[in-house]
Amino acid sequence: MSFKELxxxxxxxxxxLSHSTPVDEIAAELIAETRTVVAGHASMQVAPEQAAFLRMLTSLLGVRHAVEVGTFTGLSALxxxxxxxxxxxxxxxxxxEQFTRLAHRYWERAGVDDRIDLRLGRAAERIKELPDEPYLDLVFIDADKGGYVTYWNELVPRVRPGGVILVDNTLWSGRVVDPRSESDRFITGFNEVARNDPRVELVILPIADGLTIARRLP
Ligand SMILES: C[S@@+](CC[C@H](N)C(=O)[O-])C[C@H]1O[C@@H](n2cnc3c(N)ncnc32)[C@H](O)[C@@H]1O
Structure with a gap:
């Protein structure tokens, strides 16, 4: 097998970063405030190039119904x-509640607060409140890694044919090739489930910590 190394x-x-469209002032301030206010957790935030990619993909797909699992201070949702x-x-x-409090302020500033419905609680339970039909155009999964398989199993049937599921951290700092810890195995276990799922086709994009993009097949 051939490969291109980069x-x-x-x-x-x-x-x-300097040759991609930069994040605007609001997103830049959200990134900066996250680094100050929840400093110990700031690495959980999506990377700036992922933020740009999420916005572009959402726009390209003409998304009307989207779901995000794992919001933190709100950059990916923004x-x-x-x-x-x-x-x-x-x-x-x-x-x-603590992490997401910051998010509302920035969503309001960006004029998108009325497009976002934030639901607090354990996602595995709250996801079940969503309509049980294939209506979603886009899903982004980025919460606790031990929940990934549950979120996948709940959400894939709710994605319309042609809709897209994105899953973050699927290369897990490269540890997927030599998993040693429980969290490593959460990701490798999830990656196995996803690649063996006949309902989707998928690619792991080596962007940031690895971003799986899966398309629900007809
Ligand atoms: C990696 S961060 C999300 C980062 C976010 N996408 C961003 O761009 O800033 C993971 C988030 O998952 C949330 N989380 C952890 N366990 C959860 C659970 N069982 N149900 C719902 N959310 C959970 C955490 O509170 C945290 O905000």
Whole structure:
């Protein structure tokens, strides 16, 4: 098998960022405030290039119905909400009131607060409140890794044929090739479930910590 090797050095990553559309002032301030207010957890936030990708993909797909599992301080939700088609809605699930408090302020500033319906609590339970039919255009999974298989199994049947499921951290800092810890195995276990799922076709994009993009087949 042939492969094309492209090690993403810090210099090359800087180049990627400086030659992609930059995040705007609101997103930049959200990134900065997250680093200050919840400093110990800031690495949970999606990378700026993922934020740009989420917005672009949402817009390309003409998304009207989206779901996010794992909202934190709101950057990925902000990006998805900004890409929604007119009248589109994003339902967000997160367990933490503390993390998501920050999100509302930035969603309001960006004028997207009315497109986002944040539901607090354990996502595995709250997801069941969603209509039990294939109506979703886009799903983004980025919460507790031990819940990934549950979220996948709940959400794939709710995605319309042609709709897209994105799953973050699926390369897990490269540890997927030599899993040692429980969290490593959460990700490798999930990746096995996803790649053996006949309802989708998928690619793991080596962007940030690995982003799986799956398309629900007809
Ligand atoms: C990696 S962060 C999400 C980052 C976010 N997508 C962003 O761009 O900033 C994971 C989030 O999952 C939430 N979470 C953890 N366990 C959860 C659970 N059982 N149900 C719902 N949310 C959960 C955490 O509170 C945290 O905000």
């Amino acid at each position: 090690p993403l050095t810090p210099e090359l990553h800087d180049y990627v 990006s998805i909400a900004r890409g929604l088609a007119d009248g589109g809605k994003l339902v967000c699930f997160d367990i933490s």
